[in-house]
Amino acid sequence: MPLSDIQAKLLIVDDLPENLLALEALIKREDRAVYKALSANEALSLLLQHEFAMAILDVQMPGMNGFELAELMRGTERTKNIPIVFVSAAGREMNYVFKGYESGAVDFLHKPLDIHAVKSKVNVFVDLWLQSKAMQRQVEALEQSRREQETLLAQLQVTQVELEHAVRMRDDFMSIVSHEVRTPLNGLILETQLRRMHLERGNTQAFSMEKLQSMVERDERQIQSLIRLVEDMLDVSRIRTGKLSIRPSAFDLSQLVSNLLEVFSPQISASHASVSLHAQQSIIGQWDEFRIEQVITNLLTNALRYGANKPVDVAVYTEGQYAVVQVRDQGIGISQENQQRIFQQFERVSSTQVVSGLGLGLFISEQIVAAHSGKIEVSSELGEGALFKVYLPLVQKI
Incomplete structure (x- = not known):
C-alpha cells in the first residue's frame, strides 16, 4: 500500500x-x-x-x-x-x-x-510520522530484498552443487561408456586382425567349420554387447523425454520367466551358479512383454554378477492385486546407503570386483515398472545377498 x-x-x-x-x-x-x-x-x-x-x-x-x-x-x-x-x-x-x-x-x-499554530504543529508531526512510515517501509523492503537474495543465493548454491554433480556424472558416464564400448570393439578388432593375418598367410586351416562357428559366436557376443549399450542409452533418452513406449498385450508371466531362464543357461553355467524357479502356474496379465523381459533380464544379470557364484532363487506368484517376480541371490549384498542410490542413473554397487555395464539397468527397470503402474522393492544386508521384488498390477492402469 x-x-x-x-x-x-x-x-x-x-x-x-x-x-x-x-x-x-x-x-x-x-x-x-x-x-x-x-x-x-x-x-x-x-x-x-x-x-x-x-x-x-x-x-x-x-x-x-x-x-x-x-x-x-x-x-x-x-x-x-x-x-x-x-x-x-x-x-x-x-x-x-x-x-x-x-x-x-x-x-x-x-x-x-492560535489556529495557525495548531495547524502548523499538527502538519509537522503528521509529516514526521509519514516520514517514519516511509523509512519503515524502506527498511522492510530492504529486509525482504535481503531475504530474497539469501534465498536466491541458497538456490544458486544448490544449483551449483547439482551442476557439479551433473558434470561429474557426465564425466563418469563418458569414462564408463568409453571403457564399455572399447571392450567389445577391441575384441572385434583383434578377431579381424587375426583373421586378416591368417588370410595373408594363406592359413585356410584357421577357417574350418568348427573354428568359423566359434568365430561367429564370439562376434555375436561382442555385437550384442554393443547393441545393449546403445539400447540402454536410447532408453535413458526416451525416459528423459517422456517417450518410453509401453505396448501392453496379454501373456503368461510365469512362462516368460521360465523361457528367459532357458535363454540364460550359458550365463548361468559360466557363473558356476545355479538358478531355481518357483512359479505359480499361468499368471496372465496385460503388460509390455519386451519391457518386462528387459526388467527381469537386468535383475538376473545383477544376481549372477553379484551373487558370489551362489544359488539364485526366482519366484513368480500373485499377491493381492499384483503379480510378483522376485529374484534372490546370496552374494555381497547392498548397504542401506547404496539401496537409495542403485535406482539412479549410472550407479553401480561398490565392490572389490570389477563390474561391467553403464549402471543404467536398475534405473531403466524402475522406470519401466513405474510406467506399468507397478513398483520395485529391494531388501538387503551387506554379505547376506539381496532380494528384489517386481510388482505388476494384474488390472493394468497404463
Whole structure:
C-alpha cells in the first residue's frame, strides 16, 4: 500500500465535547482520521486499538488528568513513542509548562488556541510520522530484498552443487561408456586382425567349420554387447523425454520367466551358479512383454554378477492385486546407503570386483515398472545377498 493511501490517525482528548469538535474542525483533512475521547480512560481504550501519529491532550480533566495519561503512555511499549501535545487554559506559568514536558510532552499549546499554530504543529508531526512510515517501509523492503537474495543465493548454491554433480556424472558416464564400448570393439578388432593375418598367410586351416562357428559366436557376443549399450542409452533418452513406449498385450508371466531362464543357461553355467524357479502356474496379465523381459533380464544379470557364484532363487506368484517376480541371490549384498542410490542413473554397487555395464539397468527397470503402474522393492544386508521384488498390477492402469 503506498503512503498516499494511508490515513494518519490523530487522537484528541478533552472532557468538553465542544472543545473536541472545535479542535477536530481545525486539524481534520482527507488524509487524516481524528479520534475523540472525553476522558483519559476512553483515550486508553482507543490507544490499544489504533496506531496514532500524535495525541493532543487537555491538561485539566476530571479523574485522570492529561499529565497522568501522558505518563501512562510513556510507560507502555505500544504508545511510548507517540508525540504528545498538551493544551491548557491555565496561564503561561513556567512550572506548569515544565511539568508538561516532564510528563513526556513534545509541545505545549495555550488556550485560546492560535489556529495557525495548531495547524502548523499538527502538519509537522503528521509529516514526521509519514516520514517514519516511509523509512519503515524502506527498511522492510530492504529486509525482504535481503531475504530474497539469501534465498536466491541458497538456490544458486544448490544449483551449483547439482551442476557439479551433473558434470561429474557426465564425466563418469563418458569414462564408463568409453571403457564399455572399447571392450567389445577391441575384441572385434583383434578377431579381424587375426583373421586378416591368417588370410595373408594363406592359413585356410584357421577357417574350418568348427573354428568359423566359434568365430561367429564370439562376434555375436561382442555385437550384442554393443547393441545393449546403445539400447540402454536410447532408453535413458526416451525416459528423459517422456517417450518410453509401453505396448501392453496379454501373456503368461510365469512362462516368460521360465523361457528367459532357458535363454540364460550359458550365463548361468559360466557363473558356476545355479538358478531355481518357483512359479505359480499361468499368471496372465496385460503388460509390455519386451519391457518386462528387459526388467527381469537386468535383475538376473545383477544376481549372477553379484551373487558370489551362489544359488539364485526366482519366484513368480500373485499377491493381492499384483503379480510378483522376485529374484534372490546370496552374494555381497547392498548397504542401506547404496539401496537409495542403485535406482539412479549410472550407479553401480561398490565392490572389490570389477563390474561391467553403464549402471543404467536398475534405473531403466524402475522406470519401466513405474510406467506399468507397478513398483520395485529391494531388501538387503551387506554379505547376506539381496532380494528384489517386481510388482505388476494384474488390472493394468497404463
